[in-house]
Amino acid sequence: MSAFALVKDWLDERFGWAELTKPLRKKTVPMHRLSYWYFLGGITLFLFVIQVCTGILLLLYYRPSANEAFESVQYITTQVQFGWLVRSIHSWSANLMILTAFAHMFSVLFLKAYRKPRELTWITGALLLFLAMGFGFSGYLLPWNTLAFFATKVGTEVAGQVPIVGQWIVIFLRGGEDVTGATLTRFFGFHVAVLPGITTLLLGVHILLVQRFGISVPPSVEEQWKRDPSAAREMKFFPNFALREMIAWYIALGVLGALAALSPWGLGAKADPFVPAPAGIKPEWYFLFMFQTLKLIPAKIWFIDGDLLGVLGFGLAGAVWVLLPFVEGLKWRLARVFVTGLGVFALAYIVSMTIYGYVAK
Amino acid sequence: MQVFEATTSPRGAGDSGSPRDNVRRRFIQVLLGGGLLASAASFIYPVLRYLIPPAATDMGGDTVVAARVGELKPNTAKIFRFGSRPGLLILGADGEYRAMSATCTHLSCTVQYRSDLKQVWCACHNGTYDLAGRNVSGPPPRPLELFDVHVQGEEIVVRRKREA
Numbered sequence: 001m002s003a004f005a006l007v008k009d010w011l012d013e014r015f016g017w018a019e020l021t022k023p024l025r026k027k028t029v030p031m032h033r034l035s036y037w038y039f040l041g042g043i044t045l046f047l048f049v050i051q052v053c054t055g056i057l058l059l060l061y062y063r064p065s066a067n068e069a070f071e072s073v074q075y076i077t078t079q080v081q082f083g084w085l086v087r088s089i090h091s092w093s094a095n096l097m098i099l100t101a102f103a104h105m106f107s108v109l110f111l112k113a114y115r116k117p118r119e120l121t122w123i124t125g126a127l128l129l130f131l132a133m134g135f136g137f138s139g140y141l142l143p144w145n146t147l148a149f150f151a152t153k154v155g156t157e158v159a160g161q162v163p164i165v166g167q168w169i170v171i172f173l174r175g176g177e178d179v180t181g182a183t184l185t186r187f188f189g190f191h192v193a194v195l196p197g198i199t200t201l202l203l204g205v206h207i208l209l210v211q212r213f214g215i216s217v218p219p220s221v222e223e224q225w226k227r228d229p230s231a232a233r234e235m236k237f238f239p240n241f242a243l244r245e246m247i248a249w250y251i252a253l254g255v256l257g258a259l260a261a262l263s264p265w266g267l268g269a270k271a272d273p274f275v276p277a278p279a280g281i282k283p284e285w286y287f288l289f290m291f292q293t294l295k296l297i298p299a300k301i302w303f304i305d306g307d308l309l310g311v312l313g314f315g316l317a318g319a320v321w322v323l324l325p326f327v328e329g330l331k332w333r334l335a336r337v338f339v340t341g342l343g344v345f346a347l348a349y350i351v352s353m354t355i356y357g358y359v360a361k
Numbered sequence: 362m363q364v365f366e367a368t369t370s371p372r373g374a375g376d377s378g379s380p381r382d383n384v385r386r387r388f389i390q391v392l393l394g395g396g397l398l399a400s401a402a403s404f405i406y407p408v409l410r411y412l413i414p415p416a417a418t419d420m421g422g423d424t425v426v427a428a429r430v431g432e433l434k435p436n437t438a439k440i441f442r443f444g445s446r447p448g449l450l451i452l453g454a455d456g457e458y459r460a461m462s463a464t465c466t467h468l469s470c471t472v473q474y475r476s477d478l479k480q481v482w483c484a485c486h487n488g489t490y491d492l493a494g495r496n497v498s499g500p501p502p503r504p505l506e507l508f509d510v511h512v513q514g515e516e517i518v519v520r521r522k523r524e525a
Binding site: 057060061079080081082083085086253 | 400407408410411412413414415
């Protein structure tokens with residue numbers, strides 16, 4: 001008997017390994033022309049794992065204080081062996097992860113995979129995307145460079161527009177009236193403890209739900225299969241789909257490695273609160289569509305503050321987005337079309353506003 | 362509904378394929394396994410190198426002003442900063458300055474001068490050294506590193522001993 005089989009038998013006798021992995025071995029994945037979209041969630045998960053690993057590595061040298069943060073990141077990128085690579089992978093992987101998470105979300109939306117009984121999978125997924133953006137926002141400040149400093153100033157200021165509790169949120173986020181070393185300490189805490197904790201929990205629920213309900217078949221394919229049951233195809237999750245997923249991960253890794261090595265992430269200049277904000281300052285691309293919208297809204301619409309309207313609008317849109325699966329359940333003739341239409345509109349809006357934000361001076 | 366079986370080994374593990382097929386399969390396996398091993402190595406190597414911190418540059422050089430004349434009374438001592446490590450400057454009852462490393466050779470605690478014993482003492486495991494830095498009792502395995510002391514005007518300058 002091989003060593004591997006011996007270990008497997010030992011584990012099986014101790015806690016029923018075979019029983020535990022039984023659902024995985026029986027699990028199947030629907031096979032159709034749109035199956036490729038199923039890989040996006042897995043790639044996002046893979047990139048998250050890379051974030052955790054490289055994040056832990058960065059923690060070995062990073063120092064979360066206003067006096068040392070910039071210097072410690074500089075030390076990582078210039079002195080530590082392969083430090084530039086670890087940091088570059090962390091930054092690139094963060095951006096790619098947000099990109100694949102968005103792509104995953106829109107593919108789920110257009111394939112209508114959020115329908116009953118998968119509403120909770122959608123909700124946890126949407127919350128995970130918000131968390132990922134929180135990771136991005138908090139992590140962006142940690143190198144304590146000029147761009148990060150002003151991005152955080154503007155970003156937290158926007159949160160202050162929320163009625164009644166706005167000022168309280170600003171002080172909570174900043175650890176005081178202004179963006180200072182206290183903000184850095186807080187953001188560090190959010191980034192490496194609070195957000196990872198919540199994310200791990202939600203991610204666990206999200207994946208468990210995916211396992212529980214299996215993978216959804218899009219309505220168009222479902223109808224076709226109903227008409228002609230012999231056309232229905234499934235693939236074993238293990239090893240067939242898992243091996244394909246591995247190939248997808250490998251490709252993602254290749255793209256990530258190439259980007260990180262060929263275009264290493266820069267560091268910029270150390271943050272100085274007494275230097276004017278540089279011209280053309282912009283947030284990370286995944287906040288750009290909101291940033292650009294706020295820029296376009298007039299200062300006053302009738303008697304309401306423009307920024308306030310923007311913040312409330314995005315808050316409302318976010319809430320509707322999270323609850324989207326329930327719209328589909330409404331006894332309303334146009335509910336289905338409405339959800340897809342909203343999805344198309346949101347995608348078009350985000351893409352065009354992001355491009356506009358990039359091009360705009 | 363059709364379920365596609367694993368396609369990785371179409372003839373099953375028993376393998377009734379021709380020897381030619383087996384050679385092909387073996388070739389593919391070696392190629393895949395080798396590729397995976399190579400990529401694993403390419404992740405592990407940078408991580409291992411990353412884990413080892415770059416050698417710290419010893420700040421402060423070889424010479425430091427440890428105290429001013431008149432700062433210490435006879436039979437007392439002070440800890441001074443020598444680069445990133447502590448040093449011990451003793452003004453003996455005989456009026457002579459002595460300087461040595463203040464890091465115990467046992468488990469690296471910082472030692473102190475005991476006026477009552479006229480000895481250097483380590484509180485952690487009760488090790489003692491004499492005024493020449495020699496380990497005289499307790500667990501310390503080696504003497505403390507001794508430094509050169511010069512009085513230059515008002516300053517007491519401590520210098521690392523040059524390797525002979």
